[in-house]
Amino acid sequence: PLGICMRPAMVLLRSRSAACGRRRDRVKWQLISNINACMAVVDSIRTTLGPRGLDKLVHDSRGVTTISNDGATIMKLLDIVHPAAKSLVDIARSQDSEVGDGTTTVVILAGEFLRECKPFVEDGVHPQNIIKSFRQAAQLAIKRVKELAVSIEGKDAMEKSELLKKCAMTTLSSKLVGGEKEFFATMCVDAVMSLDQDLLDPRMIGIKKVMGGGMRDSFLVDGVAFKKTFSYAGFEQQPKYFDNPKVLALNLELELKSERDNAEVRLSDPAKYQEIVDAEWNIIYDKLDKCVACGAQIILSRLAIGDLATQYFADRGLFCAGRVTEEDLGRVTKATGARIQTTVNNVTPDQLGTCEVFEEKQVGNERFNIFRGCPASKTCTMVLRGGAEQFIEEAARSLNDAIEIVRRAVKNAAIVPGGGAIDMELSRYLREYARGVAGKGQLFINSFAKALEIIPRQLCDNSGFDATDVLNMLRQKHALPSGEGANFGVDVNSGGILDTYEAFIWEPSLVKINAIGAACEAVCLILSIDETVRNPRSEGADGQPIHAPGRGGRGGRGGRGGRGRGMRR
Numbered sequence: 001p002l003g004i005c006m007r008p009a010m011v012l013l014r015s016r017s018a019a020c021g022r023r024r025d026r027v028k029w030q031l032i033s034n035i036n037a038c039m040a041v042v043d044s045i046r047t048t049l050g051p052r053g054l055d056k057l058v059h060d061s062r063g064v065t066t067i068s069n070d071g072a073t074i075m076k077l078l079d080i081v082h083p084a085a086k087s088l089v090d091i092a093r094s095q096d097s098e099v100g101d102g103t104t105t106v107v108i109l110a111g112e113f114l115r116e117c118k119p120f121v122e123d124g125v126h127p128q129n130i131i132k133s134f135r136q137a138a139q140l141a142i143k144r145v146k147e148l149a150v151s152i153e154g155k156d157a158m159e160k161s162e163l164l165k166k167c168a169m170t171t172l173s174s175k176l177v178g179g180e181k182e183f184f185a186t187m188c189v190d191a192v193m194s195l196d197q198d199l200l201d202p203r204m205i206g207i208k209k210v211m212g213g214g215m216r217d218s219f220l221v222d223g224v225a226f227k228k229t230f231s232y233a234g235f236e237q238q239p240k241y242f243d244n245p246k247v248l249a250l251n252l253e254l255e256l257k258s259e260r261d262n263a264e265v266r267l268s269d270p271a272k273y274q275e276i277v278d279a280e281w282n283i284i285y286d287k288l289d290k291c292v293a294c295g296a297q298i299i300l301s302r303l304a305i306g307d308l309a310t311q312y313f314a315d316r317g318l319f320c321a322g323r324v325t326e327e328d329l330g331r332v333t334k335a336t337g338a339r340i341q342t343t344v345n346n347v348t349p350d351q352l353g354t355c356e357v358f359e360e361k362q363v364g365n366e367r368f369n370i371f372r373g374c375p376a377s378k379t380c381t382m383v384l385r386g387g388a389e390q391f392i393e394e395a396a397r398s399l400n401d402a403i404e405i406v407r408r409a410v411k412n413a414a415i416v417p418g419g420g421a422i423d424m425e426l427s428r429y430l431r432e433y434a435r436g437v438a439g440k441g442q443l444f445i446n447s448f449a450k451a452l453e454i455i456p457r458q459l460c461d462n463s464g465f466d467a468t469d470v471l472n473m474l475r476q477k478h479a480l481p482s483g484e485g486a487n488f489g490v491d492v493n494s495g496g497i498l499d500t501y502e503a504f505i506w507e508p509s510l511v512k513i514n515a516i517g518a519a520c521e522a523v524c525l526i527l528s529i530d531e532t533v534r535n536p537r538s539e540g541a542d543g544q545p546i547h548a549p550g551r552g553g554r555g556g557r558g559g560r561g562g563r564g565r566g567m568r569r
Contacts, residue, residue, distance in 0.1 A: 027530040031121045034084035035114045041085045042111025049104050051173040052463040067390045071103030072096035091518040100404020101171050102511040109519035112454040116447035127527040133444030138520035141426045149414035149509035164189045166504040167409045168402045175398035180215045188402040194380045206381040209392040212364040213385035223372040225381040226328035229321045234311030238319045240360040247353035248296035249338040255306025288312045294347040337376030414509040419489025419500040420456025427452040428478045456490045465495040473497050
């Protein structure tokens with residue numbers, strides 16, 4: 001016992017190398033955690049890619065159900081709480097706003113890049129080395145896409161319309177309306193070509209949804225169309241068809257104002273009461289007279305047009321509609337040339353709009369007010385039909401993607417073969433380039449090239465075919481020295497391969513360029529994160545913010561200089 005008590009104390013000094021090792025381990029596990037979170041998100045939408053992709057049913061906390069296979073829509077609806085995985089939502093939204101299509105592609109590419117990075121991170125490779133090589137590979141891939149792109153400029157109107165239709169059909173083939181892709185592709189191309197070709201403003205294309213009927217009952221209106229607004233008695237007596245009418249757009253009420261509950265009028269003479277009532281009627285009649293005197297046959301207003309005004313206009317053979325939505329009224333004014341008036345005083349003819357034909361038409365259970373032949377600005381409206389609300393909503397999202405693709409193809413008239421053909425060609429090109437790279441960069445560029453093969457692989461998996469056999473056939477075709485196999489991609493109908501360019505499976509080159517660039521930047525961002533920091537002073541013991549309602553703190557319950565109830569002074 002005495003010997004034990006006299007044993008000298010030992011002091012262990014922490015070596016700097018051991019501390020650095022622990023930090024490297026912490027960084028490595030932080031990166032792996034971020035990669036695993038992103039891969040879990042990617043796996044949730046992986047099966048939606050391609051014409052044989054499946055749909056997702058998203059049910060949120062409010063009870064709203066959404067059925068979609070659009071990557072941006074699904075990513076937006078997912079409640080992602082991991083900080084690093086939220087970057088995938090950002091790139092999907094950027095792809096949707098910049099190009100309109102390829103949202104699932106960009107997320108899958110980012111996930112596969114991270115999957116290929118994971119073994120290197122586990123082996124202790126510094127992430128900056130991976131980032132440098134990946135950025136180099138992305139630049140080479142984008143440059144190669146531009147070299148392989150085929151321009152469709154210089155074609156006549158008919159031929160160019162057919163080429164744009166092929167691009168729209170490629171986009172719609174993976175959507176819920178893929179069974180009628182030719183019908184809707186024609187509608188999308190006609191809609192885009194009806195716009196001002198210098199501006200191509202997508203806001204001038206309206207999409208209206210009417211339940212009932214089939215998909216082929218949908219139609220395109222060369223002009224503005226909106227649902228009949230709430231109407232009062234006398235509306236049915238108004239004419240529903242005009243040739244070359246004048247249009248007056250208002251932003252004021254045309255109805256008698258009701259008194260406020262606390263309004264009080266004191267009169268010394270009872271005869272004065274009738275004068276007050278007459279003055280109120282004279283004001284509204286003066287407004288209506290001035291509307292008629294300006295020469296307009298169609299009066300639209302963002303605010304209410306009451307029963308008195310409705311009957312007044314009906315007696316004089318005019319049409320009126322109140323409570324028109326701001327979006328619809330804005331499109332009408334841009335298309336007809338009318339200017340929104342906040343008063344009916346001194347309305348001049350140049351403030352009125354015009355169109356060739358106005359009519360009210362029955363569509364299913366709805367009635368639509370339609371303006372055709374608008375001279376001031378070229379516009380159109382799509383009226384979609386379908387049996388279920390979720391189906392019509394998804395059809396509208398699908399057509400929006402197709403419209404954006406056609407717009408981009410008109411502005412940037414360069415296309416590349418789809419069906420995974422361009423991805424396989426980029427993979428082959430980067431593998432050959434990597435052979436001339438010395439050092440570890442060769443491995444990283446090879447991993448980037450391998451990740452690009454996920455697009456044809458996933459197309460095969462979603463179609464129920466053996467991805468290994470199809471990819472081997474594609475590698476053999478793309479490895480031909482003559483380069484004749486550069487356009488071969490996956491044939492989702494037969495389970496083999498085909499020349500996707502000859503089969504008119506095209507997509508704008510901008511889709512692939514933006515997808516590769518956005519996916520690479522997201523991966524580089526995630527790889528550059530070495531630690532997740534949470535500010536402990538901003539949270540209480542229960543994990544809730546200190547300044548949240550109901551907690552002690554300044555501005556909270558029991559404020560008093562930051563002291564909560566029950567705290568010492």
